[in-house]
Amino acid sequence: MDIRPATSEDDDAIWRVLQPVFRAGETYPIPRDIGRAEALAYWHTPGHHVFLVEDMGGVVGTYYLRANQRGGGAHVANCGYIVADEQTHKGVARAMCIHSIEQAKQLSFRAMQFNFVVSTNSRAVKLWQSMGFEIVGKLPHAFHHPTRGHVDAYVMFRTL
Structure with missing residues (x-):
């Protein structure tokens, strides 16, 4: 897998990953x-470092890295990761997490926090825990899942 900074030329590929x-x-x-434009604007919000993951010439994932907060909270990183539907269970999310931790350290972040991990996304929760993240908070019924109704979301954290 090759992980590189995304460019505007990657927007079609990023949208194909984000949309589903x-x-x-x-x-x-x-x-x-x-919509496409709004989704890409969200993913490319100013301050986001956006990365693209390629494997054998195809795009298999994307993530962004940013400061979780401004000012006194700017030393804590935050990320959003999405793996292409057909690429799940192939180590893409783990590779992105490892890469993002390395990038965050290079950018002098001291910790990383995930603000809203949906509790029913058990594969992600398990993966982030295996990468050293701890659940430090639970937001009861904070997410309305389309088939499971209101479910919890977690705040997950690790130092770098």
């Missing part, structure tokens, strides 16, 4: 009917 996940509405608190 956003449409499913199971893991991101994003409107399910979000």
Whole structure:
């Protein structure tokens, strides 16, 4: 796998990764009917370092890295990761997490926090825990899952 900074030329590929996940509405608190332009603007919000993951010439994932907060909280990183639907269970999310931790350290972040990990996304929760993240908070019924109703979301944290 090759992980590199994304460019505007990658927007079509990024949208192909984002669209099915956003449409499913199971893991991101994003409107399910979000349009391409709005989704890409969200992913490329100023301050986001956006990366693209390629494997054998195809795009298999994307993630962004940013400061979780401004000012006194700017030393803590935050990320959002999405793996292409057909690439799950192939180590893409783990590779992105490892890469993001390395990038965060290079950018002088001291910790990383995930603000809203949907509890029913058990594969992600288990993976992040295996990468040293701890659940430090639970947001009861904070996410409306399209088939399971209101479910919890977690705040996960690790030092770098």
